[in-house]
Amino acid sequence: MSTESKLNRSYTQELRDCPSFELVVVQGGSYLFGDSDHKITLPDFYIGQFPVTQALWQAVMGDNPAHFKGKNRPVEQVSWYDAAAFCNTLNILIGYPPVYFRDKKFQKPLDYTMTQPLEYGKDIDVFHNPQNPGYRLPSETQWEFAARGGDKHSPYEYSGSDKLDEVGWYDVNSHGETKPVGLKAPNVLDIHDMSGNVWEWCADQLHDRNELKNIPKDGSAWVDRDMGADRVLRGGGWGGDARRCRATTRDGIYPSYRSDGIGFRVVLFPPPVSWPVHQQNP
Numbered sequence: 001m002s003t004e005s006k007l008n009r010s011y012t013q014e015l016r017d018c019p020s021f022e023l024v025v026v027q028g029g030s031y032l033f034g035d036s037d038h039k040i041t042l043p044d045f046y047i048g049q050f051p052v053t054q055a056l057w058q059a060v061m062g063d064n065p066a067h068f069k070g071k072n073r074p075v076e077q078v079s080w081y082d083a084a085a086f087c088n089t090l091n092i093l094i095g096y097p098p099v100y101f102r103d104k105k106f107q108k109p110l111d112y113t114m115t116q117p118l119e120y121g122k123d124i125d126v127f128h129n130p131q132n133p134g135y136r137l138p139s140e141t142q143w144e145f146a147a148r149g150g151d152k153h154s155p156y157e158y159s160g161s162d163k164l165d166e167v168g169w170y171d172v173n174s175h176g177e178t179k180p181v182g183l184k185a186p187n188v189l190d191i192h193d194m195s196g197n198v199w200e201w202c203a204d205q206l207h208d209r210n211e212l213k214n215i216p217k218d219g220s221a222w223v224d225r226d227m228g229a230d231r232v233l234r235g236g237g238w239g240g241d242a243r244r245c246r247a248t249t250r251d252g253i254y255p256s257y258r259s260d261g262i263g264f265r266v267v268l269f270p271p272p273v274s275w276p277v278h279q280q281n282p
Contacts, residue, residue, distance in 0.1 A: 010190070011046060013268075015093055018059035022049035023268060024191050026142070029151035033141060034248045036212055040141045042219030047138060047146045048265035050181035050192050051075075051200060052086065060089050061112055067260035072180035074198045074263035080137075080231040080255035081115035083201045083264040084126060087135045090266070096134030101127045118256045123228035128203065130220065137203040138267040139221040140232045140250070147194040147235070147247040149187055157246055159194035159235070160187030164242045168196025174238035178260070194235050195245040198263035202232040206252030230254055237261040 011023045023046040030041040055071035057078075058064045065077040078086070088098040088109050098109035106129045114124065128136070138146070147159040154160070160167040167187070169179045178197055186192045194200075203221035206229065207214075216222050230252040236245030239261050243249065253262075 010049070013094070015059070018093065019053075019055050021053075021056055023047065024049050024146075024189055025271065026146045026150045026189060029145075031145055031148065031153065033144065033212065033215060034250065036209075038212055038215055038217070040145070040215070040217055040219060042141060042145055044271050045138075045142055045219075046268035046271050047142070047191065048267070049186075049190065051198055051263045051265045052083075053181060057086065060093065061086060065258070066178075068178045070178075070180060072182075073178045074181060074193070076178065076198055076260045076263045077258045078201075078263065079115065079118065079258050080201045081110070081118055081124065081126065082112065082258075083137055085110050085112040085115045086264075087137060087266060091134040094134075097129075097132045099129055099132045099134050099136045101129060103127065106132075120254065120256050120258070122256050125227045128221065128223065133270055133272065135266045135268055137201055137221075137264060139216075139219055140202045140204040140234065141215070141219045142267055142269075143194075143200065143202050143234050144247060145219070146189060146191055147187065150189055152188045154188050156187075158242075159191070159247045160185055164195060164245055168193070168236070168245050169238050170196045170236060170245050171239055171241055176238070178238050195247065196236050196240075197238055198235070199233040199237045199240075199251070199259075199261055200235045201262065201264040202234055204232045206230040206232050206250075228255065233262065 028043040051074040054075045057075040084100040100110040102108040167184045182192045205225045233251045
């Protein structure tokens with residue numbers, strides 16, 4: 001059952017001593033994943049209107065690893081592990097429980113001291129507790145559903161337009177660097193930068209096209225492989241061509257990889273229907 005009557009179209013997350021950030025509601029619905037015939041049916045969720053910025057990252061995590069400095073530019077040079085640790089730290093600041101753990105019993109939360117020292121090719125076990133409400137990385141299907149306009153079913157090749165220059169930064173117009181978020185037009189849901197600027201980590205492990213028949217049909221993350229399996233990247237970035245920025249393009253890389261072309265955005269799921277609980281420690 002949709003919570004449309006209870007959810008605001010947008011929400012500003014206030015944080016003590018941290019920059020606020022904007023979320024956009026994505027009403028639940030069904031769509032065909034990528035260019036396949038696999039029908040996905042998702043419940044409602046909130047997603048960041050922009051990729052996580054350097055200002056927000058620094059306020060939450062205490063450092064700024066980005067190569068292209070600028071408080072309103074996307075944070076980059078963060079691994080998948082780092083992004084998951086950010087979600088946990090953000091949840092704790094707000095008053096939500098962590099969602100990523102080092103153990104299957106969900107007793108040892110993942111934190112930045114565990115992920116920051118990891119070099120490329122180094123692995124740690126990370127387990128996601130789907131029962132805990134709070135901020136997390138989007139599943140691949142959540143990301144794509146939002147990029148394509150959610151239940152409004154945007155027909156565009158990119159997120160918000162068939163003309164990438166209107167909505168995204170890529171190799172032709174980026175001048176070889178990231179750009180501050182929100183300078184290009186949003187998609188129909190008022191979400192920015194889902195095509196280009198930086199690739200975005202998703203929660204899922206990467207699966208080949210011939211495996212897609214087994215993709216979760218409920219919008220949850222697809223995680224069924226050993227530690228170290230490639231994690232999904234979506235959206236394309238400042239250094240890639242237009243083809244890489246399509247709303248349906250899939251890629252992935254090792255979860256400990258860091259690059260000046262990779263960032264992320266967060267989702268809030270399940271969407272809170274009682275904001276006083278959510279705002280108990282802003």
